[in-house]
Amino acid sequence: MISGQGFTYLGHPETKFLPGFPLLLSPIILLFGKNYLLMNFLIILFAGASFWLTYRLFSEFFSKEYSALIAIMTSLSWFIVDQSTYIMTDVPYMALSLASLLLINRLLVNQGSILCFLLLPLAILITCFVRTVGLSLLMTFLVLPFVSRTNCSFHRKNNPVLFRLALTTLIVLTPVVVWQLRNSRVAIDKNEPLAVLEEFAPYSELQMRSMPFEPDSPRIDAKLLLLRAIKNITYYAAQTDCVVLGLRIDTSVDALRTHSKLVLALLGVLSLIIMAGFVQSVVSHRRVFDIYVVLYFPFLIAFSSRQPRYLVPIIPFILHYCWSGSRWILHRALPMNRKVLFMSVGGLCFVSYFMLANLVMDVGIVAAQRRQPFYQNDSPSSIRPVQSFFNVVDWVQANAAPNTRVSSVMAPWVVLRTERWCVSYPWVKNERTILTFFQKVGIDYLIVAPSWRNKDKLATVLIDAYPKLFTEVFRDGDARVYKIEKENLNRILGGYK
Numbered sequence: 001m002i003s004g005q006g007f008t009y010l011g012h013p014e015t016k017f018l019p020g021f022p023l024l025l026s027p028i029i030l031l032f033g034k035n036y037l038l039m040n041f042l043i044i045l046f047a048g049a050s051f052w053l054t055y056r057l058f059s060e061f062f063s064k065e066y067s068a069l070i071a072i073m074t075s076l077s078w079f080i081v082d083q084s085t086y087i088m089t090d091v092p093y094m095a096l097s098l099a100s101l102l103l104i105n106r107l108l109v110n111q112g113s114i115l116c117f118l119l120l121p122l123a124i125l126i127t128c129f130v131r132t133v134g135l136s137l138l139m140t141f142l143v144l145p146f147v148s149r150t151n152c153s154f155h156r157k158n159n160p161v162l163f164r165l166a167l168t169t170l171i172v173l174t175p176v177v178v179w180q181l182r183n184s185r186v187a188i189d190k191n192e193p194l195a196v197l198e199e200f201a202p203y204s205e206l207q208m209r210s211m212p213f214e215p216d217s218p219r220i221d222a223k224l225l226l227l228r229a230i231k232n233i234t235y236y237a238a239q240t241d242c243v244v245l246g247l248r249i250d251t252s253v254d255a256l257r258t259h260s261k262l263v264l265a266l267l268g269v270l271s272l273i274i275m276a277g278f279v280q281s282v283v284s285h286r287r288v289f290d291i292y293v294v295l296y297f298p299f300l301i302a303f304s305s306r307q308p309r310y311l312v313p314i315i316p317f318i319l320h321y322c323w324s325g326s327r328w329i330l331h332r333a334l335p336m337n338r339k340v341l342f343m344s345v346g347g348l349c350f351v352s353y354f355m356l357a358n359l360v361m362d363v364g365i366v367a368a369q370r371r372q373p374f375y376q377n378d379s380p381s382s383i384r385p386v387q388s389f390f391n392v393v394d395w396v397q398a399n400a401a402p403n404t405r406v407s408s409v410m411a412p413w414v415v416l417r418t419e420r421w422c423v424s425y426p427w428v429k430n431e432r433t434i435l436t437f438f439q440k441v442g443i444d445y446l447i448v449a450p451s452w453r454n455k456d457k458l459a460t461v462l463i464d465a466y467p468k469l470f471t472e473v474f475r476d477g478d479a480r481v482y483k484i485e486k487e488n489l490n491r492i493l494g495g496y497k
Contacts, residue, residue, distance in 0.1 A: 002029050009199070010421055013186035016202050018179075020129030021089045034416075039087045046095040047084045051075040053098035054316045060105055061287055070323075073354060074316045078361035079243060083312050085369050089131050094313040096127040097292075100137045105288040107164065108145055117164065121171035128176060132203075136295040138172050140288060141165070143295070148286050193440045197424050199411055212304040213427050228304065235306045236297075241270040242308070243315055244322045246357030252306065274318065277325025289317050326350075388477035389449040393417050395474045395481060396445060407438065408447035409455040422447075431462055432493070435469075439489055446470065449479040466492065 001007055001022060007014045028038045051071050058067035074080065083090050103120040124141065127134035145161055187202070194200045196215035210224050211217035220228070231253050238251030249255075256264065282290045293314055300310055311318070330343055389410065396406060397418035406422040408414050414422040423441065425434050438446075448463065450456045463470045463482065469489055470482040 002026055010415070010423070012188050012194070012200065013183075015183040015187050016200065018129050018132065020126060020131075021092065024092060024130070025087070036087065040085065043087060043091050044084050046092045047075075047080060049095040050080070050091065050098055053095060053102060057098055057102045057105070057289065058316070058320070060102070060109075061285075069351070070316050070319055073319050073351070076355055076358045076362065077243060077315050077319075078246060078248070078358050078365065079308060079312055079315055081358075081362045082365050083309050085365060088309070090309045090312040093127060093131045093134065094315075096123060096130060097134065097137060097313050098316075100124050100127055100134075101140070101288050101292055104137070104141050104144065108141070108161065109148070109288070121168045124168070125172050125175060128172065129179075133296065133299045135176075136292060136299065138169065139295045140292045141168060144286075144288055144291050147291065148288075193437050194423060196426050198427070199424060207302070207304055209304075215426055216428050216430070225302075229301050232301045232303070232306055236300055236311065237271045238267050239308050239311055240274055240318050241267045243311060243318050244270060244274070244354070246354060246361060248361065270322075273325040273329065274321045275325070276328055277321035277323065280328050281321065281324055293317050323347075385449060385478060388479035389413075389447075390417070391476040392447055392449070392474055392479045392481045395476075396420060396447065399474075400445060404444050405442050406445045406447060407443045408449075409459075410447075410449075414447065425459070427458065429458065431465060434458065434462060435466075435489060435493055438484060439486075439493055443484055445473075446482045446484060447479070448482065 001019075007019050007022070024042070025039055028035060028042065032038055051074060054074050055067050055071035058070050080091065080094075100120070100123040103116055103123055106116050107120055120141070124134065124137045127137055142165060145165070183202070188195050188200050198206070198213050201215070206212040208219055209215070209217045210220045234253055234256070235251050238249075238256065241247075242249060242251065249259075251267075278290075278293070281287065282294065296314060303310075326346070327343065330346070393408075393414050394417070396404070396414070397420065400406070400418075400420060402420070404420055406414055406418075406420055407425050408422055409424050411422045411424045414420065426437050428434065437443075446459060446463075448456045448459045450460045466488075469485055469492060471485060472480055473483050474481040
């Protein structure tokens with residue numbers, strides 16, 4: 001966009017990702033180029049705004065002391081500290097969504113000012129264009145007046161709430177609908193070879209595949225959709241426990257099977273406590289953030305990708321539900337003369353543990369960011385392959401002509417770092433399909449880094465099967481660059497049976 005090419009990717013109009021986050025970064029790129037330090041500083045500013053907005057939002061419902069406690073615990077959560085080191089959408093979305101929730105509550109419950117009325121649709125609209133899940137904010141705005149148990153202005157006479165709902169919905173949905181119409185008009189032709197690739201296929205298409213990144217996988221049916229939902233619920237239930245416990249563990253279904261029964265029991269009990277707090281809050285109060293969480297989670301349950309970062313925007317609410325669930329259970333389980341003492345001592349112990357556990361993680365995260373150079377030979381084994389990958393990418397930038405065409409499973413990284421044309425390849429086991437793709441799009445070099453996330457296993461098998469087709473021109477560790485011998489490729493495809 002800064003270069004005047006519009007919202008495009010490799011010459012094709014971008015329809016998969018939203019323009020909101022790139023627009024937030026564009027002033028930095030316009031003035032300072034690809035200055036990743038400044039971009040990361042912007043993310044940190046959004047994180048700081050999130051902590052302040054958490055305090056302001058909770059102050060609408062609770063004491064200043066409790067609101068400050070939730071804000072401080074949120075600021076220490078390693079989930080947020082870790083995500084603040086990445087130039088990604090999660091932390092900006094968190095700040096924008098919290099601002100939107102604050103404006104929604106003030107407009108519908110506290111009869112906010114005209115400025116609040118003008119800012120609300122703008123805040124929701126920007127949030128929607130940063131991440132699609134921002135539509136849950138608009139849904140919260142529309143649902144809250146009808147379900148809230150607080151003194152919502154919808155129930156007051158001579159208050160044009162329906163007009164506010166209609167006008168805000170119109171302001172938000174009009175650009176969203178226009179953008180979707182634009183996407184449908186400029187979407188890449190499905191007959192083009194690039195259309196099946198992960199970076200070009202729209203999210204709607206990826207979600208309809210039983211295996212999102214395999215274009216030949218069967219379409220998802222009711223049974224597979226239910227299985228996906230069960231896996232997602234299990235995953236995120238355990239990840240909410242990790243938020244409270246300050247732990248970093250793999251909570252996929254397969255990984256959970258390897259944990260001890262004691263760990264599983266602890267996770268299960270903690271999930272029940274958080275769920276108790278959530279249910280009690282929704283039934284008794286139905287505050288604006290309760291409705292938002294109810295509407296936010298279906299996106300996580302239906303989405304094919306499972307990542308801890310998707311919980312970042314709702315961490316303050318997870319912590320609140322843990323607190324309220326614990327208090328609700330203890331209030332009913334303990335005798336009257338022990339409630340105050342036990343709750344005070346237990347609360348102090350939990351806060352101390354939470355801060356210590358997260359501070360240990362936070363210090364490690366910050367220390368890792370200050371490592372010079374960040375990717376180095378004595379880095380952890382999980383990091384070294386990334387350095388090897390960057391080294392071969394830098395070789396391509398230094399040795400390949402500007403019009404060179406490259407293929408890599410991490411194509412966007414290659415494009416960003418080298419400014420060369422680069423795409424992934426079809427994630428299929430059919431060798432002819434991959435080779436035909438290389439021929440049709442004119443691939444000159446193939447970057448392979450099999451030790452990193454094991455995403456290049458298909459390319460490795462292909463290279464072993466056709467050694468005369470791929471000539472190794474550079475290697476660093478397990479990462480390699482191969483020159484594709486196009487004459488051999490044409491000969492192979494011509495005689496392919």
